Amino acid sequence: MDRIVSIYAPGEANVPVRGSGQAADRLAQVIALVREHAGATDADLRSALEARAPASLKALVNDFSDYRAFVVRMESPIDGRRLLPADPAEVLAYVQDCRAHGQKPATIRRRLASLRALHGLAGLADPTGSPQLRAMLKELAGQGVAAPLQVSSRKPAFTLEILLEACEETPPGLRDAALLAVACEAGLKVSQVLALAARQVVPGAEGQGLLRLAGAPERVLTGETFQRVDRWCRAAGIAEGALFRRVAVVRAKGREGRSPVPLAKLAWNARAGDGHLGERQARTARTDYVVGEHGLTAAAVRDIVRKVAGRAADLGLVALHGREREAAIAALRLQSLWCRGASDEAVRGD
Template identity: 35%
Template sequence: MAENPSRSARLATDPFADTIITIEAAGTASLPRRIGGRAVDRIVQLTQLLADLVHPDHAIDKLAFRKSLERRAANSVKALANDLGCYAAFASNRLGHALPARAHDLVAYLEDCEARGLSPATASRRLASLAAIHALLGASPSTGETMVRDAMIGYRKRIGSAQRQAGPLRYGPGIEAVSELDARRSDEEREAHARRGFTLTTLLAACDGDPPGLRDAALLSLAYDTGLRVSELLRVAVAHTGPNEAGDGSGTLFIPISKTDRTGKGAYAWISPESMRRISDWLEIGGIRGGPMFRRIAVRRAKARPAQRPMPIHAIPYGALVTRERVRGRKAELAKVAYAIGGSALTPAAVRLIIKRTALRAADLGLVELYGAALEEAIAKLSTHSLRVGLTQDLFASGADAGPIAQALRWSSTATALRYGRELAPASNATAQMLRNVRR
């Protein structure tokens, strides 16, 4: 097979199939361009929504408004735009110029949210977004008035305030043995328990040894170890990781910026030896020496072609197409697979697809005992946040307190950690710590 010498390509023969595999290192090949819709400029969207909603007597300083949005995280701006769009749809038929909003307007909006079946958590977030919009406009928000607070309390009482969270991807049977409760189970019982749902161990077992599989395994393993948000995960560069001085194979990840660190002070996270090995395997096979760690991979496949003997002209059937291959014959060709490593980072949608696709493959391989509707529901619950939730629950299960967990996962308070681990947190509270070995 002739190869372009300008490309840093490496050839290997798959020992399990008659297939020629080509790996084109990062930056040496052009990936196919995907045609799709253009990304929405959320700042422009917000500015236009405000122009339609704000009363003419209330002037908008567009420059100050734009600059105040630029300092916010992209996901925060997206949430503001979506929430304000929801309020705009409500106001268009009822209120006209609906900003600044009065308390009566907000109560009517909450009633509309409840009638449409929105959860109290969603309605509460939209109230918070409206309060933020008022602050950006320099107007006093009505969200804190007694009437609005009472309406929100009633909303929660009628519907319930438990929030839906991403399906957790916990480590698996190995980590469960850390807690005394699970340590009393036999190995067979722990394995059977783990097979009832998806775990990190299950997904890693479903990753192939080809470039996409090595990338996915490194991504999943690092995301679990560090509890990274998807925005933080996609910003990981090769230069951000390095070995620890302890020499035990573990490493350290530098996180230059995060949701709770918009000024870029930076933070550090520990990486397990297993994750360091997986990262090394991925970087080596992808020829990645710098830049984004997790990148898109284009896969090109060609089927095997059998040999074809030359055929004299007079032997070709009348009306059949006369080709060079028919006349001169053709050598047999092996199946070919070419992997081209891109230069830019993955997108959040790509990470979500990797998680769900790997989970489905794990089910196809029989690594989990989930079928039919139960399987579909389990995969639907998985998201880019699942590994962060799973790590939080494993930390609670191992006896860690909410404070150190919040610090390790870079939360500004313990409230979110407690929400993610609300079913496991009681096992690590003060009562459990004192009475665990006393009241058996």
């Protein structure tokens, strides 16, 4: 049966809402957190926090929540006392508790970095510099060196070329291919990808493209990468605003029509309505692609990389199976796909 495919440009249709549709205001959360526990003023905090990426603000909130939960568990309750500045002995006990609960060394180091950052924002002394804690961190650094993943390589592990091959010829697939190609060729971090606007990718000489980043030299994109971006923008109807956006996919199954059944053959309790009195209208299967008006989130970019990698594995483009496949996909990052040809300046990003 045929299928109707419709693509709605930004603003032409409502993007289906996920969950409650209420995104957390991370900037406001961090400001409220530091105001409550350190008494800092909003103006000072806002100017210091606005330069941070949303993912960084989210980490500050989540990591402090974990530390606060530990303090509550130990003191039960804390009777409204301020937790900033933190007691160095309490921080040491917190790290020991994290280790006892099997948290990874990288997670513990990140939680301590968040505590340091919050103290810095509030103008307080760093509580993570005690000799005992430094010795424990040195021990954690030795534990955090993971053995390289061993891959049975009848076929290569994930590369940019393999992921691009796995992208479908649909609006989400065109977006994913353009995102991966631009990010890897220009050596962009996730925060830089999220900040890209459509007007920052322009035609260059000899079919190439130019990527114009604020406060940085123009970066040259290959003709193939520029064509990927152009195809995505044309399909999505994007000329201004965020370059990479959410694409909602709404599918409806098709069904065959049915002629009405004579009344004599209907059951005595037959219900009224289409499909119940024997008559049913035919319906063609359809797929609607609705392009959002706002840019992607950092979590969405990570999901895109992993979903495309999973599709590549399903297609047999890599020889990974079972736990080996799961571990390779979980460890995949944009930075691990950066092209070797990217300049050192490009790779450093921001």
